[in-house]
Amino acid sequence: MDENIGLVITDGEKSYKILEPVGIWGPQMNLIVYDAAVLGADDDLEKAPHFALKMIPEMGDLQEYHDMTLEDLHKSRKLADDVIARGYILPVTNSFYSEIRGKLTLCIVFPCKADVxxxxxxxxxxxxxxxxxxxxxxxxxxxxxxxxxxxxxxxxxxxxxxxxxxxxxxxxxxxxxxxxxxxxxxxxxxxxxxxxxxxxxxxxxxxxxxxxxxxxxxxxxxxxxxxxxxxxxxxxxxxxxxxxxxxxxxxxxxxxxxxxxxxxxxxxxxxxxxxxxxxxxxxxxxxxxxxxxxxxxxxxxxxxxxxxxxxxxxxxxxxxxxxxxxxxxxxxxxxxxxxxxxxxxxxxxxxxxxxxxxxxxxxxxxxxxxxxxxxxxxxxx
Incomplete structure (x- = not known):
């Protein structure tokens, strides 16, 4: 079983609970995209907003691809800042670093399969x-x-x-x-x-x-x-x-x-x-x-x-x-x-x-x- 299923990560304000894999990404298509729910006061996952979530450690075997992913994030943000461009380009909703199992990990949040x-x-x-x-x-x-x-x-x-x-x-x-x-x-x-x-x-x-x-x-x-x-x-x-x-x-x-x-x-x-x-x-x-x-x-x-x-x-x-x-x-x-x-x-x-x-x-x-x-x-x- 995927050890990330059920994991809760936070950006300091919002907490995201990882529910299931919904896709793959990366140079070898071996990294997982997850469906994650934003936890509220009642933790009702059915009513909670859902998002797609990418995660990649800052250091280690994937450091080179982390750097490319960070560059991609900057490019996405650059377009999201433009009122015309963001009408044509799917936006990044949130991005942050969170410590996951002792590794500082880049997390990228964007619209999930329920919305697109x-x-x-x-x-x-x-x-x-x-x-x-x-x-x-x-x-x-x-x-x-x-x-x-x-x-x-x-x-x-x-x-x-x-x-x-x-x-x-x-x-x-x-x-x-x-x-x-x-x-x-x-x-x-x-x-x-x-x-x-x-x-x-x-x-x-x-x-x-x-x-x-x-x-x-x-x-x-x-x-x-x-x-x-x-x-x-x-x-x-x-x-x-x-x-x-x-x-x-x-x-x-x-x-x-x-x-x-x-x-x-x-x-x-x-x-x-x-x-x-x-x-x-x-x-x-x-x-x-x-x-x-x-x-x-x-x-x-x-x-x-x-x-x-x-x-x-x-x-x-x-x-x-x-x-x-x-x-x-x-x-x-x-x-x-x-x-x-x-x-x-x-x-x-x-x-x-x-x-x-x-x-x-x-x-x-x-x-x-x-x-x-x-x-x-x-x-x-």
């Missing part, structure tokens, strides 16, 4: 969105994600531009209190749900490794933890990967190479098949064709691509969404969007639906008849 739910959790906890959420709702979420990134990228910390670096669908959350989509960032990022589950197909550390932009240094198998970028555009790549996951649900790949093939296909063809398996198949066919001598190519010359586009039946996804993804997933940094450029893309500018509909249909799972109100408006690119 990640979009990955929405897709993985029921069959309704197991194969992705409708494009109209992806658009609503992406507007908030890109605006949140703009707030992050506009800030300087220790003379360096701030980056997200851990943006997945698990870091895109719906906040039930503010009733809007926000980004978990820095100190509030963790993987909810499966606790130390090596078979979890949604493993955040694996998706971050395979999903990282091609230019990120030091990314190879076995993958290490990345704590620094050279360019903010590496975050934009993660926006594209997150949007792909929202579109298709489980984006299972056997290797990083396979995911890069998918990105190249999207950038070249700018058409999205209805299923993830079909997208992988077409991506592999295009990659194999490009390896042939030019005269023998049947798929990867401009004429063939133009012809294939003319014959594509309109399916789940608009060409504008495909072009949005291509703007995120271009391997050429000069062609990949910045957060400001991405915010001006037609996909995020036209026909953006209601957050109330997003809440009711995607988060609460009510009847999808409201989809008729949203569309089918297809933005023009």
């Amino acid at each position: 739910i990640s979009l990955r959790s929405v897709m993985s906890t029921g069959p309704r969105f197991a194969d992705g959420i409708p494009e109209a709702f992806i658009k609503i979420a992406m507007v908030r994600v890109v605006r949140g990134l703009q707030q992050i990228h506009n800030r300087i910390y220790n003379e360096k531009r701030m980056h997200h670096m851990q943006l997945t669908t698990n870091a895109i959350v719906f906040n039930h209190v503010s009733e809007t989509v926000q980004l978990s960032y820095a100190a509030t990022v963790y993987e909810s749900g499966a606790i130390l589950n090596d078979n979890n197909v949604y493993s955040m550390n694996k998706m971050l490794a395979w999903g990282l932009a091609p230019e990120v240094k030091g990314v190879d198998e076995p993958f290490g933890y990345v704590h620094a970028y050279d360019t903010a555009k590496s975050d934009i790549w993660l926006v594209g990967i997150a949007a792909l996951e929202l579109a298709y649900g489980k984006i299972l790949v056997e290797s990083r190479k396979e995911l890069l093939q998918v990105a190249r296909y999207i950038c070249q063809v700018k058409v999205l098949p209805d299923t993830w398996e079909d997208l992988k198949l077409k991506s592999a066919e295009l990659a194999a064709d490009k390896d042939l001598p030019i005269k023998k190519r049947k798929l990867s010359n401009e004429e063939a691509i133009t012809a294939s586009l003319a014959n594509v039946a309109k399916g789940r996804f608009s060409d504008c969404f495909a072009k949005f993804l291509a703007f995120c997933l271009d391997a050429d940094l000069n062609k990949r969007a910045s957060a400001m450029q991405l915010g001006k893309h037609a996909f995020l500018q036209e026909g953006v639906g209601s957050m109330i509909n997003f809440r009711d249909i995607v988060v609460k799972g009510l009847s999808p008849h409201v989809l008729r109100v949203l569309g089918p408006k297809k933005p023009r690119c």
